[in-house]
Amino acid sequence: MKILTGSQIKELDSYTIENEPIESVDLMERASEAMAQIVAQRTGGEKLLAFVVGKGNNGGDGLAMARMLANAGCTCCVMMASHLEELSDDCRFNLDRLPDNVQFVDSIPEELDDYEVVVIDALLGSGVKGCVTGRYGEIIREINSCGHYVISVDLPSGMQTEFGNDPDTIVHADLTLTIEFPKLAMLLPEAGECCGEIEVVDIGLDRDFIDGADSPYQYVTEDLVRGFIKERLKFSHKGSYGHALLVCGSEGMYGAAVLSTTAALRSGCGLVTLHTPRAGVMPLMANAPSAMISCAGEECFSSLPVSVDKYTSVGVGCGVGQSAATQKALGELLQSVHAGMVIDADALNIIAANPHLRAYIPAGSILTPHPGELRRLVGEWSGEQDKIAKSSGLACELSSIVVVKGAYTMICMPDGRIYFNPTGTPGMAKGGSGDVLTGLLTGLLSRRYSAEEATILGVYVHGLAGEKAAEYFGVEAMNSSDIVDFIGDAFGELTK
Numbered sequence: 001m002k003i004l005t006g007s008q009i010k011e012l013d014s015y016t017i018e019n020e021p022i023e024s025v026d027l028m029e030r031a032s033e034a035m036a037q038i039v040a041q042r043t044g045g046e047k048l049l050a051f052v053v054g055k056g057n058n059g060g061d062g063l064a065m066a067r068m069l070a071n072a073g074c075t076c077c078v079m080m081a082s083h084l085e086e087l088s089d090d091c092r093f094n095l096d097r098l099p100d101n102v103q104f105v106d107s108i109p110e111e112l113d114d115y116e117v118v119v120i121d122a123l124l125g126s127g128v129k130g131c132v133t134g135r136y137g138e139i140i141r142e143i144n145s146c147g148h149y150v151i152s153v154d155l156p157s158g159m160q161t162e163f164g165n166d167p168d169t170i171v172h173a174d175l176t177l178t179i180e181f182p183k184l185a186m187l188l189p190e191a192g193e194c195c196g197e198i199e200v201v202d203i204g205l206d207r208d209f210i211d212g213a214d215s216p217y218q219y220v221t222e223d224l225v226r227g228f229i230k231e232r233l234k235f236s237h238k239g240s241y242g243h244a245l246l247v248c249g250s251e252g253m254y255g256a257a258v259l260s261t262t263a264a265l266r267s268g269c270g271l272v273t274l275h276t277p278r279a280g281v282m283p284l285m286a287n288a289p290s291a292m293i294s295c296a297g298e299e300c301f302s303s304l305p306v307s308v309d310k311y312t313s314v315g316v317g318c319g320v321g322q323s324a325a326t327q328k329a330l331g332e333l334l335q336s337v338h339a340g341m342v343i344d345a346d347a348l349n350i351i352a353a354n355p356h357l358r359a360y361i362p363a364g365s366i367l368t369p370h371p372g373e374l375r376r377l378v379g380e381w382s383g384e385q386d387k388i389a390k391s392s393g394l395a396c397e398l399s400s401i402v403v404v405k406g407a408y409t410m411i412c413m414p415d416g417r418i419y420f421n422p423t424g425t426p427g428m429a430k431g432g433s434g435d436v437l438t439g440l441l442t443g444l445l446s447r448r449y450s451a452e453e454a455t456i457l458g459v460y461v462h463g464l465a466g467e468k469a470a471e472y473f474g475v476e477a478m479n480s481s482d483i484v485d486f487i488g489d490a491f492g493e494l495t496k
Contacts, residue, residue: 012209031061032064036069039120040074048109049075049076050076052108054081054125056091070101076101076103078104080095081136081139107142108143121171131169137169143157163185173196175198177199181200187410220411225494229494240270242270243270243272245315246274247316247320256345257319259484261284266443269312274293274294276293278295300325302326315442318346318434334357363399367400369403370434374390377394392416395412395414396414411455423463423466427474433483462483465483
């Protein structure tokens with residue numbers, strides 16, 4: 001799903017109106033009806049829906065929704081933020097169509113005896129530039145302090161569609177009903193928390209315009225991921241599905257090796273070998289008897305496995321440490337591998353400390369830094385736009401894929417495309433989650449998915465498994481090994 005910029009969204013609306021053809025007020029009606037249906041489903045019939053309405057088309061959406069929901073039997077009131085002479089034509093048109101049973105109020109209602117208040121934020125849309133001040137700024141602060149459940153129309157009022165957002169001047173929604181596709185700012189840590197849950201509402205904007213629009217940003221969808229999944233053939237055997245090598249573990253960090261290996265075993269690949277120091281053999285055999293062992297040295301990764309070329313993928317870095325012997329061995333490994341490669345954790349830190357090693361990274365590799373590791377690789381960034389530019393630049397420089405882990409994990413392709421992943425949960429913000437991802441990605445590469453397919457599929461399944469673990473254990477109590485246990489359920493959901 002392509003993500004367009006604010007200026008492109010305006011062009012898209014105009015193009016749809018001109019080429020469908022459809023009147024702007026009718027397009028507003030279509031969008032409002034789709035969002036009103038979701039509000040009705042989410043809130044039921046026993047809540048007071050308090051619409052906070054601005055002067056533009058976002059306000060027009062809110063007024064149309066109020067009319068539809070009132071006619072459907074919901075109790076609705078409207079708080080107008082602007083004088084009548086300030087309203088856009090379509091906004092004024094929908095104001096005039098409000099039924100008599102919609103009440104006008106001067107402020108957001110307090111909770112009433114018979115109703116729980118839900119605030120519908122239809123104050124400002126995608127045309128915001130800079131921080132909101134004045135009367136609208138005061139209303140945003142009132143919404144944020146009211147204590148009611150808040151649903152934002154298209155995007156939280158005050159949010160700019162891309163960069164330069166200040167959360168203090170943006171509505172903090174519990175649910176955002178975003179039209180056609182998420183806006184980039186919703187997926188970035190700068191102000192993404194302001195959106196709460198995001199639900200994409202399809203209103204049939206012109207698909208040809210969207211497909212032809214020049215935007216590097218993509219939002220991963222379930223349909224995209226389902227299309228990648230490979231069939232297993234009846235007369236296949238373990239050799240049909242590749243042999244993954246994981247180079248992981250050192251003293252005190254053998255859990256990382258176990259997590260990566262068990263995740264690789266859930267990926268569908270045929271064989272998994274762990275190359276680890278001798279002390280890591282027993283922990284692995286106790287937790288993953290299906291895996292094979294190769295000795296990496298006595299205390300740390302200090303020697304290469306025999307016949308590196310026999311492996312169809314290699315994952316390196318989880319818990320290997322950064323000793324001098326390991327740094328030397330990593331350089332030798334990078335120069336020896338000709339298969340798909342996943343590079344994580346200490347391997348990334350070693351590369352950051354030894355820039356000459358970048359030249360040895362095989363093209364088509366997958367790098368999986370968390371933000372701290374990314375900073376070591378690309379330096380500090382001045383904001384989200386700079387962070388994206390530097391991450392994308394690293395992918396281009398290395399002819400590899402860079403996966404920036406976090407909420408809406410960002411996947412930077414070497415050709416400049418950038419994907420944002422929708423799955424995952426805050427419960428995954430715990431040690432070991434990245435080790436699981438490394439093992440899963442390495443297994444998928446071994447299964448002979450392309451690097452792009454393996455990355456998008458692996459990140460999506462990893463997040464989905466995390467969601468299922470959180471459902472079972474709760475976001476506080478779940479841990480990284482639980483993610484491994486739910487990888488099978490995640491694949492099952494995608495293949496049913």
